[in-house]
Amino acid sequence: MTLIFNNISKHISFNKKEKAYFKNIISEEKIDKNSFILKQGEPCQHIYFINSGILRAYYINTEGKESTIMFGLKDWWITDMYSFLNELPAIVNIQAVQNSSVLKLSKENLDKLYSEIPQFNQYFRILMQNAYCREQLRMIQNLSLPAKERYERFIHKYPQIIENVTLKQIASYLGITPEFLSAIRGTK
Amino acid sequence: MTLIFNNISKHISFNKKEKAYFKNIISEEKIDKNSFILKQGEPCQHIYFINSGILRAYYINTEGKESTIMFGLKDWWITDMYSFLNELPAIVNIQAVQNSSVLKLSKENLDKLYSEIPQFNQYFRILMQNAYCREQLRMIQNLSLPAKERYERFIHKYPQIIENVTLKQIASYLGITPEFLSAIRGTK
DNA sequence: CCAATTTCTTAATATACCTTATTTTTTTCT
DNA sequence: AGAAAAAAATAAGGTATATTAAGAAATTGG
Numbered sequence: 052m053t054l055i056f057n058n059i060s061k062h063i064s065f066n067k068k069e070k071a072y073f074k075n076i077i078s079e080e081k082i083d084k085n086s087f088i089l090k091q092g093e094p095c096q097h098i099y100f101i102n103s104g105i106l107r108a109y110y111i112n113t114e115g116k117e118s119t120i121m122f123g124l125k126d127w128w129i130t131d132m133y134s135f136l137n138e139l140p141a142i143v144n145i146q147a148v149q150n151s152s153v154l155k156l157s158k159e160n161l162d163k164l165y166s167e168i169p170q171f172n173q174y175f176r177i178l179m180q181n182a183y184c185r186e187q188l189r190m191i192q193n194l195s196l197p198a199k200e201r202y203e204r205f206i207h208k209y210p211q212i213i214e215n216v217t218l219k220q221i222a223s224y225l226g227i228t229p230e231f232l233s234a235i236r237g238t239k
Numbered sequence: 240m241t242l243i244f245n246n247i248s249k250h251i252s253f254n255k256k257e258k259a260y261f262k263n264i265i266s267e268e269k270i271d272k273n274s275f276i277l278k279q280g281e282p283c284q285h286i287y288f289i290n291s292g293i294l295r296a297y298y299i300n301t302e303g304k305e306s307t308i309m310f311g312l313k314d315w316w317i318t319d320m321y322s323f324l325n326e327l328p329a330i331v332n333i334q335a336v337q338n339s340s341v342l343k344l345s346k347e348n349l350d351k352l353y354s355e356i357p358q359f360n361q362y363f364r365i366l367m368q369n370a371y372c373r374e375q376l377r378m379i380q381n382l383s384l385p386a387k388e389r390y391e392r393f394i395h396k397y398p399q400i401i402e403n404v405t406l407k408q409i410a411s412y413l414g415i416t417p418e419f420l421s422a423i424r425g426t427k
Numbered sequence: 428c429c430a431a432t433t434t435c436t437t438a439a440t441a442t443a444c445c446t447t448a449t450t451t452t453t454t455t456c457t
Numbered sequence: 458a459g460a461a462a463a464a465a466a467t468a469a470g471g472t473a474t475a476t477t478a479a480g481a482a483a484t485t486g487g
Binding site: 405406407417418420421422424425 | 433434435436437438
Binding site for chain 2: 110112116118120132133136142143165169170172173175176179180182183184186187188189190191193194195196223226
């Protein structure tokens with residue numbers, strides 16, 4: 052629990068009683084490598100804080116093509132935010148890329164949390180701001196840079212990811228095929 | 240002011256005194272078509288609520304290529320969020336596509352607002368959630384759909400935008416050239 | 428209202444990236 | 458450890474999209 056308490060304390064103040072309340076509404080879950088915490092079409096009822104490991108959220112389109120929406124690292128939150136907030140069937144799959152441990156919080160408990168401990172609005176506001184900015188910066192890069200530069204910036208920004216996921220998964224994050232990523236990597 | 244008060248009231252409760260406080264920290268600004276409220280490299284000190292008109296945020300890369308990051312419609316907020324929050328030089332330009340009127344709120348006043356009226360954390364949390372989800376859905380589409388389908392979904396989702404901005408601007412939002420958009424539109 | 432500018436279209440050529448297929452390398456499983 | 462499976466690399470041929478150029482249409486500004 053230390054990791055998540057430290058994370059929260061970075062953004063809001065949080066006393067003993069509140070910690071106890073919070074602790075009560077989350078539960079730990081171990082996820083074996085390659086197993087799923089969410090599949091397309093299922094209800095997305097939780098948001099997950101990653102204690103350890105790496106997760107990946109990806110979409111499979113009607114032709115079977117995979118697109119990686121995000122990688123989730125230790126100390127990050129992950130979910131299918133759109134489906135979670137609107138209580139709609141999941142758009143993406145979320146799978147463990149390595150053995151992982153997460154803390155899960157249900158939509159129901161999150162909503163209660165906002166009314167019980169209102170400063171969690173501030174905490175999640177800050178998280179959402181950061182998530183939005185990350186997506187926006189990614190969009191700018193996707194629109195304005197060729198694949199090779201996107202790859203170079205990716206390995207610079209997320210060196211820990213490179214070491215733990217396949218090139219196929221990175222290619223699908225960058226929006227290119229594994230073959231083309233291989234070609235890019237060939238030309239040094 | 241009615242528009243913004245209605246918008247806020249959709250998400251939080253908001254009494255007379257709070258309205259008065261809020262009214263005091265925002266100011267209206269008219270923006271002529273084609274003029275800018277933000278340019279790349281400048282400090283981004285405000286977040287803008289759009290009362291009327293249409294704005295566009297776009298990035299110009301080192302080769303001079305334009306990429307549209309977002310269109311802003313009436314009743315939406317717009318800014319260069321990353322630069323605004325981190326007080327860094329702006330990454331994007333924001334320009335009026337039509338004559339527009341906005342309400343501007345400074346970072347300084349926004350920070351004060353959070354401490355004076357804490358439920359604004361909830362309000363902006365919800366805005367940020369929605370913005371994040373929008374970006375994420377756009378990213379999914381950009382990664383998984385060919386240009387023609389992205390165009391079709393765009394006109395379906397934002398019919399008001401189509402009528403008010405140039406095809407060149409839409410092409411730069413979709414991540415394609417105007418010539419190719421023209422070709423796509425040719426094949427019905 | 429006309430000249431100037433910008434937008435939109437069309438078309439030819441070029442290229443970034445994809446598809447398919449095969450081989451090599453690495454990882455997984457018993 | 459060895460077999461099977463998955464990942465990665467390589468290569469040929471193909472396609473979606475870009476570039477360049479030029480003309481037509483629309484918009485802007487004096």
